[in-house]
Amino acid sequence: MSAPTLDPTDVKQMLLKVADVIIESEEMLSQADRDLGDGDHGLGMQRGFTAAKAQLEGLDPKTVAEVFTTTGMALMASMGGASGAVMGMLFQSGGAALGANDSLDADGLCAFLQGACDGVTNLGGAKPGDKTMVDALAGARDKAEDIDCETVSEALQAACDGATEGMEATKAMIATMGRAKTLGEKSIGHPDPGALSVSIIFKTMSDYANQ
Amino acid sequence: MSAPTLDPTDVKQMLLKVADVIIESEEMLSQADRDLGDGDHGLGMQRGFTAAKAQLEGLDPKTVAEVFTTTGMALMASMGGASGAVMGMLFQSGGAALGANDSLDADGLCAFLQGACDGVTNLGGAKPGDKTMVDALAGARDKAEDIDCETVSEALQAACDGATEGMEATKAMIATMGRAKTLGEKSIGHPDPGALSVSIIFKTMSDYANQ
Amino acid sequence: MKKLLNDPLKAASELVDGLVDYYNGSVEQVSPGAIALTNISDDKVALLVGGGTGHEPIYHGLIGEGMADGAACGDIFAAPPPNVILDATKAVNRGNGVLYLYGNYSGDVMNFKIASQLAAAEGIRVETVLIWDDVASAPPTEKEKRRGIAGLIPIVKLAGAAADRAENLDELVELVTNARDNTRSVGMALAPGSIPATGKPTFELDEDSIGVGMGIHGEQGVGVEKMMSADELAIKMVDLVLADDLPIGEGDEVLVFTNSLGSTTMMECLIVLKKVKALLVEKGVNIYDVLLGPMVTCQEMAGISLSLTKMNDTLKPLWDAPCSSLGYTKLGK
């Protein structure tokens, strides 16, 4: 499959897949947070996507937006922590930008990414370069916009590449945001855990659409 | 020297020597208390005999009793803990049994030992066999009484032997008294720290009189 | 690391249940993690605190008579989600608005921010005062970047008394801002606590080093130095606090608080207090009252912090009022 668009049920399947991969990545994400923060990022993401999965499984979605906002609400309500707020906001504001569309195309993904970026930046004030998940998220948005994609699969591939680059770039940055992220120089060399999560999310979405 | 009697100044010198040896034995006594108790016995004895030394140095004794009771009071007031009470009492009640004598002979030593045993037993209720300093003290008393000594030097040698035997015997006993002395079976094999102190005290006294 | 837990991942929810048990009838859990006093009076301007669990007795151990009215509890070391905060907000609101008072950490700020939007949408007026007492976390010109540490104990106590007196939410904001703006702290880390879920240490620090100004999760302070004596450390803490922008000197009156970060003993807090007091008295500063003990902790972390609150005529009667909670209790003067 290399789908031009995804319907609400596809998006639901795609996010269920994201949930599974994130849940499996608990140890890796926690380790990343141990290097930079308080070591709980994997646990929070696991808790959040377990809740999201339960919500999604019972959902019969009419719109694409619904799938994303349901995920966002579930993350927001169950995770707590910095990442609960920002990951929840990513999916909620991203979803809200999609209106009542019943399919996700390349333009839709760009709108989702822009909405997600705006929501998260508004909420937490982090800008690219602050070594947060915003680096990966803005990377995804920029790349997906730059390349003039025809299909959602291509756009997701671009978002995945952009998120990965953004995440890779955090390794060289000094952390300035977040609870335990004031290691200063010592934070250099490690990727931001939230950025790692975002890159995993878009990689899994891209893999789903391009499988 | 193998003195038939000791005058008050000799006794003072002898106890100053005891103070030095006990102070030097801090680590050994603390280690013994670590094996069986809370590890502070050497520190307490060091504190006590440092105080006793200061008192004795300023003392111009008229009676033998005075030297012992001064030592006892200093130990009692400065040490605290179980050993402050029992070691203080040893010298105080032992000294009190000597009346106004201006020299210490073999009979005097026996009276001292009997007084010391009575005082300590009265205070703490420990009997020989309970794995306390009473084993060494009663051992000293019994041996000094058994052998019909002519000189105080001989009597001190007997007290030293008796105390050492009493201390050695505590190794095979199960502790039943004292703050941290309820290790039960595990206490077997280790000498009681207070008994060790008592054996050092009489060994030093005997060495002084028999040097 | 031996810990008394059942399921490490349920530690937060079990400890909140236990907290409700501790309060033995005077506190209820309105939804998981949202707790409130059962006897909040009808005309009260409500005070809500909250944050991650695992730092007991803060934050949720600070509710009670003359203290906070409710708390929103997150998972271990994690800010509470907006819905938990909203539920707690609804439980304490008596129609006169709710003050959110919590430590300035980005997770907490974001979740409380979303919660206040949700509350506003339900017609509940909410205001926020952020606690940012840690002088080692940013320069005085950037207070909004400072972390909230042990100063939150005197601040919440003063705020609790203020909430009992305030006519309206604006007055409460003003009183609590007064308390917050007159409080400064600095912390010294000796050894990490452990993360209950994993047993791993919360940060790393050499056996012979002290994290000067380090935060309660191991956040960077003003440097790492060689282990020092209690007196040297007291001098360093007093210097760091007095060098800040709040003038404290001759004739001023202060609350002094030596807080243990967990396993540092009261013995050590008392020894440090002795030197801190001597230094302050030397400078002509008067001690209005003293607080001491493990109140803002990070599991069995070793370390200590010093907080000073400069008293004024508004704060004194607030401090002198009685209060009762798991974390801090005092008789009235």
Next chain:
Amino acid sequence: MKKLLNDPLKAASELVDGLVDYYNGSVEQVSPGAIALTNISDDKVALLVGGGTGHEPIYHGLIGEGMADGAACGDIFAAPPPNVILDATKAVNRGNGVLYLYGNYSGDVMNFKIASQLAAAEGIRVETVLIWDDVASAPPTEKEKRRGIAGLIPIVKLAGAAADRAENLDELVELVTNARDNTRSVGMALAPGSIPATGKPTFELDEDSIGVGMGIHGEQGVGVEKMMSADELAIKMVDLVLADDLPIGEGDEVLVFTNSLGSTTMMECLIVLKKVKALLVEKGVNIYDVLLGPMVTCQEMAGISLSLTKMNDTLKPLWDAPCSSLGYTKLGK
């Protein structure tokens, strides 16, 4: 082991100085180690506590309004010498006699015994109540061999209220004996504290073992078992206390106290409390009040103890009275 000390051998004297600083005018040190409240009323029957230091906040952190009038402080883990006890006795005595209330350890018993003889010689009437709440330290038929552990917190609080009411020393003895005889405790050791002077551990325990009924210095209990969950441990503690000779069952009212031995966190105490309460409620026992936190400690020892005090009509008003001290403070009911 990093510790905030100056001279390890002076830790005891420095911490007592710091304690006087903590009390900020309401306590004075009449001679090294002997401390007393400054405002004891003229007709009071006085209450004196005491013991080794290093277990803060006990014993000396329990003086204050509605608590003890004075304390005799020994060196670290060592009973105070008779002269320190005597000085404290004289400082608190108002001519109506003094009650000595302390834990049943042979060093303390001997030193207090000598002190009471010295006090009698100076015409001061002294009586003694020994605290022996540890059910794991001897069978019920040999109470006089039992150690005093965390039960001393509720007992000293009840005694403090009793001392404010008692007409004479005999009445005080009777009230305090009532409190003592209705209190039972058991402790569980997880890891040793350290001896401040040497940095060495106070005892040894395998990484996967728990000392069941072990004393606060590592004294033998009823056995060593494999590490267990918080719930299992709560069950074990409740069983051990309820199996003792004090009947506690359906309809009875108890104070419940989960004490941390030092570095065990409030989180863990709360989780254990949750199960303890469930077990008691299941048996129809009513919870009169709850105490929780590190109050009877041995440096940074890890472990927990459970104390239950069975309430009766004499003890209830004593418990409900307000009190204030470093170790325990409560508002009146």
